[in-house]
Amino acid sequence: MVSIPTDTVAVTEQQRLIASSIRSICEDFDDTYWREHDEAGRYPTEFARALADGGWFGILIPEQYGGGGMGTPETVVMFEEIAANGGGFSAAQAVHGSIYTSSPIVRYGSDSLKEEYLPKFAAGEATVPAFGLTEPNAGSDSTSMEATAVRDGDEYVINGQKIWISRVDQSDYILLMARTTPKSEVEKRTEGISMFLVDIERVEEAGQLSMDKIPKTASNFVHSFQLYLEDVRVPADHLVGEEGSGFYQMLDGLNEERLVIAAECIGLGELAVDRGVKYANEREVFERPIGQNQAIQHPLAEAHTRVQAAKAMTYSAADQVDDDDSEVGARANMAKYLAADAAFDAADAAVQTHGGFGVAREYDVERYFREARLTRLVPIAQELVLNYVGEQVLGLPRSY
């Protein structure tokens, strides 16, 4: 729970109900729970189970498949609450994929894929929280991916490597991106990439998939992996959508997902400001609360202002996300940029407010700081957002 005022945007009755339902789930998971999971690098299974049992993994899945049939205005609330109520960015990341990775199947999957998988995903009986796009030699230039998928009878055979792929250890399935046509043979670099739904256990047992966990310092209980794909055999009917259109399918829905990432940053920023304010009121030095010093007050007040400004942009963009309007991408990218920077400033102010205890695990703000730093790198680095704004919004020449 945060005690600072965060009701700075107009919300619908449904958004209000979602906020209160998520808050009541989060109440069962206190700061100690998150601290211990972060320290041990242990996935928050109980938290994920509580959301799955509440039907929340199906929030975006149409009602005909057992889901909630809701949209971005609802998911931004859900994820802001998860982050703000103590879990931070990493709690949101732990379950984010369970909701967003099934979206391309909803939009582009064949009827048989939808009928077979969506009810299981909506009920939380099977999970597809892993999404495999990034590669060691491509990085942000993802259309330069080297993984290939070649049709062989009624299967595709996938070879290559992926890096930084999160939650593979918690997933039954991964949505994997690979080239079905070499980059040199397509007119546009975004063409020739396809999307596959891969059963992780089956290909691991067959020795076609192996992985190394990447040791890291933020989001410690959400593990990321380097994947080695060696003749991974996928049934041809597990191609999601059209062959060669996978990149476009991924882009469709990216703005919505980016707004949800912004909401996760906002929740983290609110959490950090709240803990900073709490400590500033409690801690007394020179016989007065440290919060009486403007040097402590102003960074917290500024961070709060920035977080709430990012929230205004995120919520208004979320309300307009379904409008057939070319500005959606601009708004979603700008919202994510502002929210990540606001979260970073908030976490930095919270650490500074705590003095030496800013780096003590028991006050948690050091975790928020590590996570806030990460939000400036993923799922897209801030520089790449600015590239988008420079080129697509301001009409400047492409810089890369």
Ligand SMILES: Cc1cc2nc3c(=O)[nH]c(=O)nc-3n(C[C@H](O)[C@H](O)[C@H](O)COP(=O)(O)OP(=O)(O)OC[C@H]3O[C@@H](n4cnc5c(N)ncnc54)[C@H](O)[C@@H]3O)c2cc1C
């Ligand atoms: C914890 C974590 C979890 C992740 N989970 C997943 C996942 O589940 N699935 C997945 O597919 N990927 C995942 N990723 C990968 C993530 O999306 C990439 O790390 C991110 O897109 C940046 O790519 P990169 O790390 O290769 O950086 P690079 O592309 O190597 O960039 C390095 C730096 O150079 C800058 N840069 C590069 N090109 C330009 C340019 N043209 N103009 C200006 N600046 C530039 C970047 O902004 C960045 O600051 C994850 C990453 C992390 C750290």
